[in-house]
Amino acid sequence: MAQFYSAKRRVTTRDSLIVTVSDLDPFGQGIARHQGKAIFIPLALPGEEVEITLTDEKKQFARGKLKRIRIASSERQTPRCPYFTTCGGCQQQHASTTLQQQSKASALSHLLRRETGITPPQPTILAGESWQYRRRARLGLQFDNRKRRLVMGFRKASSNDLVAIDHCPVLRPELDALLVPLHHCLNGLRAASRLGHVELVLADNGPLLVLRHLDPLTQDDRTKLERFSHEHQVAVWLAADSESLVALRGDLPWYQLDGLKLTFSPRDFIQVNGTLNRQMVDLAMGWLDVQPQDRVLDLFCGMGNFSLPLAKRAQSVTGVEGVTALVEKAAYNAAENNLSNAGFFVHNLAQPVVNQTWAAQGFNKVLLDPARAGAAGVMAHVAQLRPSHVVYVSCNPTTLARDSQALLSSGYHLENVAMLDMFPHTAHLESMVLFRQK
Template identity: 45%
Template sequence: MAQFFTPKKSSQQPQHIECNVDTLDHHCVGIGRHEGKAIFIEGALPGERVKVRLTEQKKQYAHGQLQKIVQAAPERIEPFCPHYRECGGCSTQHMTLAHQHEAKQQGLRTLFARLGGVTVPPLEPVLTGAEQGYRRVCRLAVKYDKGSRRVQLGFRRRQSSELVEVHACPVLESALSTLIAPLRAQLERLKHPRDIGHVELIADDQGVLMLLRHTGRPNEHDRQQLMDFADAHKLDLYLQSGDAGEGSVPCEPLRQTRTPVYRLGELSLSFAPGDFIQVNRSVNQAMVERALAWLDVQPGEKVLDLFCGVGNFTLPLAAKAREVVGVEGEMSMVRRAQHNAEQNGIGNVRVYKADLAADITDLPWAREGFDRVLLDPARPGALEVMPHIVKLAPRRVVYVSCNPVTLARDSKVLVNAGYRLRRLGMLDMFPHTGHLESIALFEKE
């Protein structure tokens, strides 16, 4: 079955080739070869012959955009979303979930061997959940078209900054997906819709909240329109306005009926709009349970939780340990994690602010002893703090990662220091995307 993908606009004459696809990388991107050079082709499957427009060429490899499938693989399936071929979100809907898992797991093994030189044990069963309707957080791009005077609301086009307008999204929780169409209509009724930067929708355990980024200061008409919309749809509404950098702009509540919270077992964790929380609630619960099981914390032991956020791992760990010390780079998150501990009646947690990419040697908490360490860094990984973890010499380390490249790299530091990779598994936090999240257990030999 031939399929066509929208080409990216370019002022240069593109180079088109035809090649066979041999394998997939850890992002589920097809890899073929042409004149001895590896060609990375999103949307292509092994066993296929494809026509490709080359978009980027390097000495050893090139990136290409799929133009036509000359011969399709028998494993190819029909995507469930009508926006699949344009939207930059779910790039692997042409594969079954089992096929996605297989490709990502093979990529995980390959990265550990190539970047870390680490012997990989048999991989654990994939932690997975619902294939659709799993996202409780999304960011929608907004664009005002002057010619038609219409507001477009949707996601960024694949390999482009252009916007793909959507009226619903099948991977969002239904409470978020059903808001997209009426929200677009509401934005069109504003006097100054062009000042809307983006919209975040978040489903907590009590309802939905909306964070709206405004590049100026909305007038009274627009503020009232937004509050009326929030009231009609029973949303809590927050506004981020002004010209300052996005991270430094405070959130103003326009309609607030509660503190946002999500549940984690018997725990209730509060957060603020703009805080990082895991988007997949069922996989997050399973991930925390696996991390605790692998750490195997004993009642008299002390645990260090690095990059602790609002306490997603910190608070569950506190039920197992004598004491837990959490460390986070943002003071607002530090306060939130400590508040969450207090609200849940947990008295054996301390949380500190620290830049974990800097030298932490002389910080008081860093000179304490710890029996176990858990870390959950952002995509850049935790290379700078790995030597300090080695110095602490905990018996077990659990590393939760959203980037297998930096996980494999950082693992080498632990293995070279006498730790052994005991367990490794994939977390399917983002089905139908190229994201690969994983969890690893290291034990001192």
Template identity: 40%
Template structure:
């Protein structure tokens, strides 16, 4: 292959560098804006090309040595070669560009970026599992960077909770020793404050010997072991008999219990910082009535209840609402209540949608909340805080809220997923 030089002028949404060659975009993993690099073409397309990095002629000042020895092979991280401060600055630029391009809005003020510990932060996730005949062993990990059909061959993960990150290779060896090794396609992990759980999805019944091997592994490493023979409803503990997953929110004296496949914020430390900023932006008063949409387990709802007269959380998944209600009762927060509703369908005739709310919190999935914004917020709402996991949908919805009489008072990014290109952000809208 013929090598050539190019200058990287930007980053894509997935963290690849962008070069412009003969007026055509070329995407290059492992590169940073401002760098002069040597490349070879990987794939050529009609509208864009893909290239592989061969060498760096002039490095960016933001370039650092990746900490993980599997970096570049494993797709779990895309930006370990970029200093953490530069990562968060790049994410702030992505958010600003989305506001300008999609929402046609600009915040009155930019919030200081929120960041935390960039290593061993991930408390929730899913490992892929595959038996590889050529290697005569099982691989456990995330997908390969160069070929997502394959599982990366890793022994250690630097971003996963410290009870699991150093043990990825041991988990692979465990599965490889089971008679059901070919019938386990994935393992989910979830960490509470005191308990770390593994959930083994298995496509065929496990032998008693396999079950004992899993129990022995759990005992040896202090891990709770769950089995999942079918859909989510089939998840059940193998050992111990009744493990308890929970995490505390000390600033508001709240504790939330959850099940291992429930959605919880991946980064425990950043969740605390995000909650503090959310409460600051909501500016809660003792008489406030607050609506928390896409509330999940009550991660925001219950802390809000410590300051407001009433808070109602609305969530589409019945199980999460049941556990949110139980969490409210367990924490003595009787003025926090929960409703089940599909928020991607028109709910304007529901009682909670017709009531007057002083403040609204939105924390939607990637699709955003544009369906809700057709009928909310009503006239009585003077403040909306929007927590977003996708800058494009936030920008679109910001444009809608501005058209409905709000101003984008402030916005900023939160580095919930260090070393990835994922952009988590928060925005405050105030009635004009």
């Protein structure tokens, strides 16, 4: 029998424990119960009978390590990636896509219900392809002095160490095909020991890479990179530091959305999953029911991912974002798409907005797409505007639930909920909700 120790002491038991898994949390961990405590078990699935060893114990829960599966779930899948469980990128390749989506939707509902005290609508699940979906990836670079070679790959879970990879089944094929020749090219540079990381991006006008180098590159290295660029039809951008970005070869990238062309800098944030981004924008337009007379406020607008589609339908759109470069890109994209009814402003939305000139305009619909920290700084102002519709796009269900309180307590009704399967096989839970006045 397993021994449980005081929460003040670290568990050192090596005894085995046989449990039946009942649930799957959003992070891909199976949940079992023993002696009134929840045990979280990575790689275990609901319905499975498993043998585990306890690795940690707290007052309310414990953690276990999977030793053996005695009875397997019908939802268990063979991971496609040979680096699964070593690479920290994916956590759920062992579970069917259906189980992943259902567990995330269930976790979203549970969290909203627990934090708000209301019963939310059953989430709609928005999903696309579960493989070959990532159009952006950042790979670490480390030089192995002992072997005198460059290691390129993703980081291990909870570690700075790299897992050297030559294939990634969740990358778009155009980017996956670059991994081996890119590693060969970078390993052949004189600056191989002084490289930071490399970012791969697939734009609609082709793939590109951003190479972070710690020292100036020699002309010979630049020539090798130019040759690689020509041979593989990939744009190459050089970053000597976190601020600078110089095109070695290639044009600014862009992607199409809702019949619009959105240009962006290689370092600008864009949604990793292009298919889900299109579905998400379409759903937001439908939920907001945008009419020609509407005046829409788009908070945390970025480079106009929502603002520009909104401007096609509304009388006017005001976008607000804290990053100056993104606001400039949003204004540029509006002008390039002949959308004169969209205006953009720079403001840190964690700070008070009451004295901002844009804040006093009469908006009747609002969209928010904040970062993980949420939108606590503007929720009271949004409620005061009394818009008929509010769409909140979230990459963190905890801050979504917290921010929802401001609207629910101001007489709004949570009308629709969607779980966005933006990152299949990972622990990320993206969502979108619609609030309407009662």
